[in-house]
Amino acid sequence: MQPDEFRRIGHEVIDWIADYRERLGDLPVRSQVEPGWVRSKLAPLPEHGEGFDGLLADLDRVVVPGTTHWQHPGFYAYFPSNASLPSVLGDLVSSGLGVQGMLWSTSPAATEVEQHLMDELVGAMGLPRSFVGGGVIQDTASSAALVAVLAALHRRSGKWRQSGVDGDETVYVSSQTHSSIERAARIAGLGEEAVRSIAVDGVLAMDVAELERQIQSDVDSGRRPVLVCATIGTTGTGAVDPVAEIAEVCARHGIWLHVDAAWAGPAALCPEFRGLFAGVEKADSFCANAHKWMLTAFDLSLFWTAHPDVLVDALTILPEYLRNSATESGAVVDYRDWQIPLGRRFRSLKLWSVLRWYGLEGIRSHLRGHVALASALESWVAADADWELVVPRSLSLVTIAHRDGDEATRRAMDAVNAEGTAFLTHTTVNGRFAVRIAIGAEATQEEHVRAMWEALRSSR
Numbered sequence: 477m478q479p480d481e482f483r484r485i486g487h488e489v490i491d492w493i494a495d496y497r498e499r500l501g502d503l504p505v506r507s508q509v510e511p512g513w514v515r516s517k518l519a520p521l522p523e524h525g526e527g528f529d530g531l532l533a534d535l536d537r538v539v540v541p542g543t544t545h546w547q548h549p550g551f552y553a554y555f556p557s558n559a560s561l562p563s564v565l566g567d568l569v570s571s572g573l574g575v576q577g578m579l580w581s582t583s584p585a586a587t588e589v590e591q592h593l594m595d596e597l598v599g600a601m602g603l604p605r606s607f608v609g610g611g612v613i614q615d616t617a618s619s620a621a622l623v624a625v626l627a628a629l630h631r632r633s634g635k636w637r638q639s640g641v642d643g644d645e646t647v648y649v650s651s652q653t654h655s656s657i658e659r660a661a662r663i664a665g666l667g668e669e670a671v672r673s674i675a676v677d678g679v680l681a682m683d684v685a686e687l688e689r690q691i692q693s694d695v696d697s698g699r700r701p702v703l704v705c706a707t708i709g710t711t712g713t714g715a716v717d718p719v720a721e722i723a724e725v726c727a728r729h730g731i732w733l734h735v736d737a738a739w740a741g742p743a744a745l746c747p748e749f750r751g752l753f754a755g756v757e758k759a760d761s762f763c764a765n766a767h768k769w770m771l772t773a774f775d776l777s778l779f780w781t782a783h784p785d786v787l788v789d790a791l792t793i794l795p796e797y798l799r800n801s802a803t804e805s806g807a808v809v810d811y812r813d814w815q816i817p818l819g820r821r822f823r824s825l826k827l828w829s830v831l832r833w834y835g836l837e838g839i840r841s842h843l844r845g846h847v848a849l850a851s852a853l854e855s856w857v858a859a860d861a862d863w864e865l866v867v868p869r870s871l872s873l874v875t876i877a878h879r880d881g882d883e884a885t886r887r888a889m890d891a892v893n894a895e896g897t898a899f900l901t902h903t904t905v906n907g908r909f910a911v912r913i914a915i916g917a918e919a920t921q922e923e924h925v926r927a928m929w930e931a932l933r934s935s936r
């Protein structure tokens with residue numbers, strides 16, 4: 477494809493995306509296709525190039541019906557995965573530049589824009605100064621968890637790099653912690669028995685006394701506590717662990733504290749929500765997904781550590797072919813040593829596009845708008861005779877159940893999902909089936925939330 481063809485077809489592609497976003501609200505949120513339907517529509521690979529028209533036609537014929545529309549105003553499932561149009565453009569520029577930013581010298585801008593944004597966000601999000609110079613963009617919170625576990629293992633034992641884990645290392649999560657931590661521990665060579673699941677209190681936050689007791693019992697039996705993961709905004713209900721108290725326990729035992737704020741993290745941009753982040757200043761690492769609720773197209777996870785030297789020392793390997801004078805001068809950061817893969821995209825471009833298009837104030841109003849909608853929904857639920865909140869609202873996440881029991885809740889949720897204008901998913905709270913309403917799509921307005929709520933109430 478020559479640049480002039482790219483220009484012409486690129487306009488068509490941008491038109492296609494713009495048209496898709498314009499008509500998104502009229503599509504059923506959830507894909508309605510049966511398993512295998514998409515593949516049954518796909519042709520064998522062409523022997524000869526065929527241009528772009530056929531592919532564009534297939535987007536409408538196959539891809540759109542086979543897609544669950546995460547940017548739909550009626551998307552309340554899981555957690556949001558914002559892909560604002562400025563971030564789409566930033567992503568396109570990143571692909572257009574086609575650089576690979578594994579080393580500073582393979583593309584200085586890829587490294588330095590990222591360093592700049594990560595340091596600026598420390599101030600904008602009220603994060604501790606100890607994170608300045610310790611920020612790096614990971615693809616996902618799962619990767620962030622893995623590098624945190626590896627850094628913690630390295631800090632705990634001087635011989636981990638040489639001989640790996642001993643088998644007596646332990647990691648602490650709560651029963652509500654995201655499964656990515658357990659997976660990170662498993663990938664790091666720790667068996668399931670090495671992961672302690674700590675009980676939670678009435679609002680589903682980690683029970684610190686129980687954490688302390690478990691750590692002490694592990695220490696007494698010769699095990700080595702390595703990392704505690706505290707969550708600000710659990711996946712199930714948005715519960716917030718008492719990070720400051722957990723940090724004290726970690727400090728007493730020399731344990732790495734990782735704070736997972738994958739979904740709720742962007743809320744730290746708003747001073748009025750900062751109370752949720754108390755104690756983060758004592759964390760060894762922290763992550764927040766810009767690709768969840770910060771208008772940035774998947775994938776982009778913000779990760780900071782107060783100990784970048786430990787992380788780099790844990791992961792660094794320098795093969796001959798990567799040696800270069802900038803690295804040897806010690807004056808640059810080579811982000812290849814801060815992550816699992818060697819190669820890395822110029823991901824910061826889409827974040828930069830978001831930050832410059834909306835400004836911090838624009839992002840704050842995106843967040844505040846959703847919290848206000850959730851608060852309105854909370855008040856409608858509180859005034860309803862049939863439905864109730866099963867846990868307190870957390871930011872823009874409202875978790876509710878029908879008073880008649882699990883079957884009534886599930887039937888109402890299924891009916892709304894079948895109708896197609898909204899998509900809801902569930903959790904269980906102390907064994908009770910509950911609907912999670914995670915408000916966070918850019919296009920969601922009060923009329924959408926009200927329509928979803930009316931549909932839920934009227935479907936039995």
Ligand code: PLP
Nearest residue numbers: 616617618654656710711736738
């Ligand atoms: N942590 C929390 C609290 C989450 O809610 C999620 C996903 O919803 C994750 C981690 C995993 O995120 P990612 O897909 O970026 O790995």
